Amino acid sequence: MDYIDREVINNIKNYILENDISVKKLADEAGIAYHRLWSILKQNSSIKIGDYIAICKACHEPFDIFIPKN
Numbered sequence: 001m002d003y004i005d006r007e008v009i010n011n012i013k014n015y016i017l018e019n020d021i022s023v024k025k026l027a028d029e030a031g032i033a034y035h036r037l038w039s040i041l042k043q044n045s046s047i048k049i050g051d052y053i054a055i056c057k058a059c060h061e062p063f064d065i066f067i068p069k070n
Helices: 003-018 023-030 034-041 049-058
Strands: none
16 A cells, blocks of 8 residues: 555545544445445555545545645
């Protein structure tokens, strides 16, 4: 897993915490298996573009919301 993956995942985790979103609810709304999302958030798996897009759509956020700005 590279630096960008880690930053994107950390941004998603922070968003989940700041907005008090349950991982189960996000997984359901994004159509991602709970175990897969949990594995991504624990950085055991890299995030695939399809998962990223599904998370953005489930959060009703633009596609660049979790991409590092630096």
